[in-house]
Amino acid sequence: MLKHLIALLQSEYDDPGISEDGLVLLREGKYANSIVYRFETGGRQLVLKEFYSRSWLIRNTVGRVLTARETRALHSLSQVPGIPGDIRRIGPCALTMEFISGETIKFLCNSDQKLPKSFFIEFENRVKAMHRAGYVHLDLRNMGNIIRAADGTPYLIDFQTGFFVTWLPRGIRQFIEGVDLSGVYKNWIRLCEEELDHERQQFLDNFKGFRKFWIFDGYWPERKWRRLRNRFKNYFGSK
Ligand SMILES: Nc1ncnc2c1ncn2[C@@H]1O[C@H](COP(=O)(O)OP(=O)(O)O)[C@@H](O)[C@H]1O
Ligand SMILES: [Mg+2]
Missing domain, CATH: 1.10.510.10 (Transferase(Phosphotransferase) domain 1)
Structure with a gap:
């Protein structure tokens, strides 16, 4: 499933250079948590939070719900200082955002x-x-x-x-x-x-x-x- 996610990322950012090797793990999380990575595209550092690597059940239940919740919250709070911007939902169970160094x-x-x-x-x-x-x-x-x-x-x-x-x-x-x-x-x-x-x-x-x-x-x-x-x-x- 990660391969599918990489294809989605490449198309979303119009960057064929995005690859699995370019994903730096920030947090593995447990069984039902998202996996968090940092990656680079177009000279910017971004964070990827994804459930694609989890089981079918997790992906299609909590994965979808939590990704939708987080995307919606971050979009609505884009004017509030101190909250990551650049939010994009990548398919049903992953999102990307600004990396805060x-x-x-x-x-x-x-x-x-x-x-x-x-x-x-x-x-x-x-x-x-x-x-x-x-x-x-x-x-x-x-x-x-x-x-x-x-x-x-x-x-x-x-x-x-x-x-x-x-x-x-x-x-x-x-x-x-x-x-x-x-x-x-x-x-x-x-x-x-x-x-x-x-x-x-x-x-x-x-x-x-x-x-x-x-x-x-x-x-x-x-x-x-x-x-x-x-x-x-x-x-x-x-x-
Ligand atoms: N936008 C971000 N910028 C920088 N680091 C981040 C960002 N989002 C997540 N991280 C890193 O990944 C870790 C886990 O992310 P978090 O969103 O808290 O996921 P979880 O649901 O697993 O707790 C954070 O503790 C932080 O180190
Ligand atoms: Mg956390």
Whole structure:
């Protein structure tokens, strides 16, 4: 199936030079996750997120659904700063986007690096801009989903688990947006050179109190997803 995907990429970018050898693996992922690569075309670095290499079942269920969700989210957020652009859907279960050069904050954390307060203020601003555009991400505690770009600013990636909340009543919407903000502040505590200020700490404490009553906990999609995936594995055997 990867050969088929390469043919689709060559035709989409009108570049016969795109080949399997030119794909640099960024993340293999597990059984039911997408595989993420970096590749180059027309002098630009792009990211390919694909399910073509997964089983027929995964490709035609979660593969299609998650690719469609992520493509739609990224298209709708194209005006928000700090979100990859250049989005193209490549067939039913792959998409490409701008490659953000830099490191994930997970990498920075693992190598004991700290970030300035200005990074987190901008992180918060960008998350609020995304909320104004009507979207909640829901997986911002995961440090693999935030990149410190080469210009020092935060970029948000991985839009498979979030959703648009414009249809929800204002109070509920604000509450779900709190999941994202609490993710920003958690990462602030882990990685910032300066302590979280009193006001934001208070927000985080209040939020923790409420969260146990709420099903859209930041870990909810991941937990559900893991359970569903294990069930698939048990029924259909692993790859
Ligand atoms: N647009 C991008 N620019 C740079 N690196 C990226 C980009 N998208 C993904 N990555 C890299 O690939 C990894 C996995 O991507 P992600 O979208 O988070 O997929 P997953 O659903 O497997 O978590 C990220 O942690 C990051 O290192
Ligand atoms: Mg991710």
